[in-house]
Amino acid sequence: MTKKKVPFLNREISWLHFNERVLQEAADETVPLIERIKFLSIFSSNLEEFYRVRVATMTRLANLNDKSKALLGFNPKKVLNEIKNIVVKQERKFEQLFQATLLNELAQNRIFILNDTQLNVSRGEFVRNHFRDKILSNLVPIMIDPEKPFPELKDRYLYFFVRLTKISSKRSEKFALIELPNGLPRFLVLPETNGLKFIILVEDIIKYCLDDIFYVFNYDALDAYSIQLTRDAELDVDKNISEKFIDELKSSLDKRKKGKPMRLLYDTEMPFDMLSVLVSKVKIESESLIPGNRYHRFGDFIRFPNVGAAELEYAPTVPLKVAGLHRTESIFNKLAEKDYLVNLPYQSYDYIILFLREAAIDPKVTEINITLYRLAENSKVIHALINAAKNGKKVTCLVELKARFDEQANISWTKRLEEEGVHVNYGLSDYKVHSKICLVKRIERGRAVYYANLATGNYNEKTARLYCDHSIFTAKKEITTDLVKLFAALNKKTVTKGFKHLIISPLESRNKFYANIDREIKIAKSGKPAYLIFKVNSLADEGIVDKLYEASNAGVKIKLIVRGICCLVPGIPGFSENITAISIVDKFLEHARVFIYGNNGKEEMYLSSGDLMSRNFEHRVEVGFPVLDKEVKQEIRDIIDFQLQDNVKARDITKLNNNKYHKNKLDVKVRAQIHTYNYLKNKHQ
Structure with missing residues (x-):
């Protein structure tokens, strides 16, 4: 009897379906106009990172021998072709949405993005003066010599590929390259006229003033088209953590800038003969050539200026208070009585800063241990920890230097902390420390x-x-005793097991997850109601997918909330008939990881720093922790229920992968993020 093939959606393809949901937000007419432009920006930034990391990895896999490919379970070249087909369609949809819809709606709001061909005399003079004062000195064109190698294109930089021609002689045709420095502001707001607002992008300013750049040449025509190259961004770092590690990491970051070309975006208006010259010079594979839009690096549009009405953006969300916690009362005294929960971003992050500040000045505090993965640019967390060290506390920070794309920032923070007397642990050689924990x-x-x-x-x-995250303060010994043991291990640059209450990767998480799911399977097989509710960013681990299919077949009712990658396919007979899955994409980014087990009427809840991906089980130090306070547990449960009821921003994840908006039998519209804010406002006021 042949075994049925287990349904498992390729993670790269699933991720593209997620990015399609981001594009849906840009298309949603109920979303304020400037926010829709920002969702286009997020879509673009997401796709850029996807090419730098995932497509780069897939390209490497495509170069494996046939035997190695067989072990993968899929054909990398086939996946790469599917990726390109999907991306080209999405880019067309993106361009249609921006050019035909959003620019038109901006115009209806008396806001116009002008290009280099749309400037009248007075605006043209304003632009040229700005160009000469602020931009020209930053630009140094490189003339392309047919006999010399083509200049190395930097990762994600904007360039113009320029052709200079004389009408009288085709042979006098020359090409040049202009690099746009990253520091140049992308948008210029032009003087208002009769209530009309005008914005021009830096690339259109440059195109308008090309003659100011090439005035030394005697050419009749100048044609410039924007291009952007995305390179392989994966690091090649020696895993030995030593004093040389930071130097090795810096070297790898330099290599990242020169990684293999993954995607060349080009303006579709570029003539074919020019494109042919460019492709031959850059030496890029045909599948990596992506017809783009007029404006590349659209991620910069996250800072698109709102020169119109305030209603064109989401109203600012005022962070709410947490009932019972006050700036003038000791948090430690409060925690001795009960646990407290901060639901971000709805409630203020100041409580976390206050906790660290109090620890920094409290004479009874002797030690602070914390793990740091990604930090804010001007981090109040860092300042509090430095002040604690200055006040004589023993402060140990585990700073994960391998946090992708934050490596350079974390190197800088490491140096600053060490200079101020904080003991810095650079992390573990074999595992990323991805946990978010602090112990005082x-x-x-x-x-x-x-x-x-x-x-x-x-x-x-x-x-x-x-x-959207959950942050819990607790003094419960069940939690703190395990944390003391964990930090003792981490500070010795190792991991251990044998935790009673915490679920720690990489040594114990998988077995404990399986055991909790097996318990629900056993309950279901005994004829009693059994259920699981999991909320994660990504579900891609094959072992977990298989275990969830097993639970579904045993009769366990499973509800999944998965924002991004979901390799599990719900609703497949014989595998996932008892599984439903939704994805919520809205104003805030859903980031919390919540795991709820029915447990025969004694519901258990865990929060975690890790998703259901193989890397989180096997290659990272993650911390899952039980929610032990009844009131805190109920609050999180209520928020999860809002998300399960969402019929405004939730999309169904199905085998069709068409991202249809979730519908239910409720007569009222439920938008989980709005409901959550109002619920917390009413409860905590």
Whole structure:
């Protein structure tokens, strides 16, 4: 009897379906206009990182021998072709949405993005003066010599490929390259006229003033088209953590800038003969050539200026208070009584800063241990930890230097911390430390008492304004005893097992997840109601997918909330008939990881720093922690229920992968993020 093939969607293809949901937000007419432009920006930035990392990896896999490819379970070249087909369609949709819809709606709001051909005399004079004062000195064109190698294109930089021609002689045709420095502001707001607002992009300013750049040449025509190259961004770092590690990492970051070309975006208006010259010079594979839009690096549009009405953006969300916590009362005294929950970004991140500040100045506090993964640019967290060290506390920070695309920032923070007397642990050689945990040791009546913060998101004030996460304060010994053991291991640059309450990767998470799911399977097989509710960013681990299929076949009711990658396919007979999955994409980025087990009427809930991906089980130090306080547990449960009921911003994840908006039998519209804010406002006021 042949075994049925287990349904498992390729993670790259699933990710593209997620980015399609971001594009849906840009198309949603109920979303404010400037926010729709920002969703286009997010879509573009997401895709850029996708090519730098995932497509780069897939390209390497495509070069494996046939035997190695067989072990993968899929054909990398076939996946790369599918990726290109999907991306080209999405880019067309993107361009149609921007050019035909959003620019038109901007015009209806009396806002116009002008290009180099649309400037009248007065605006043209304004632009040229700005160009000569602020831009010209930053530009140094490189003339292309047919006998010399083509200049190395930097990763994600904007360039103009320029052709200079004389009408009288085709043979006098020359080409040049102009690099746009990253520091140049992308947008220029032009003087208002009769209530009309005008914005021009830096590339159109440059195109308008090309003659100012090439005035030394005697050419009749100048044609310039924008291009952008995306390179392989994966690091090649020696895993030995040593004093040389930072130098090795810096070297690898330099290599990243010169990685293999993954994608060349080009303006589709570029003539074919010019494109042919460019492709031959850059030496890029045909599948990596992507017809783009007039404006590349659209991620910069996240800072698109709103020169119109305030209603064109989401109204700012005022961070709410947490009932019972006050700036003028000791958090430690409060935690001795009960746990407290901060739901970000709805409630203020200041509570986390206050916790660290109090620890920094409290004479009873002797030690602070914390793991840091991604930090804000001007981090209040870092400042509090430095002040704690200055006040004589023993402060140990585990700074994960391998946090992708934040490596350089974390190197800088490491140096700053060390200079201020903080002990810095650079992390583990074989694993990324991705956990979000902090432990404070306080001497009370001659004995050590511990207070902890555990979270699903980073200690980062900036992202805390945008990411939906849960952050718990607790003094419960069940949690703090395990944390003491964990930090003792991490500070020795190792990991251990044997934790009673925490679920720690990489040594124990998989088995404990399986055991909790097996318990629900056993309950279901005994004829009793059994259920699982998992909320994650990504579900891509094959072992977990197989285990969830097994649970579904046993009769366990499974509800999944998966924002991004979901390799599990719901609703397949014989595999996932009892599984439903939704994805919520809205104003804030859903980032929390929540795991709920029915447990025969004694519902258990865990929060975690890790998603259901193989890397989180096997290659990272992740911390899952039980929610033990009944009131905190109920609050999170209520928020999860809002998300399960969402019929405004939730999309169904199905085998069709068509991202249809979720519908239910409710007579009222439920938008989870709005409901959550109002619920917390009413509860905590």
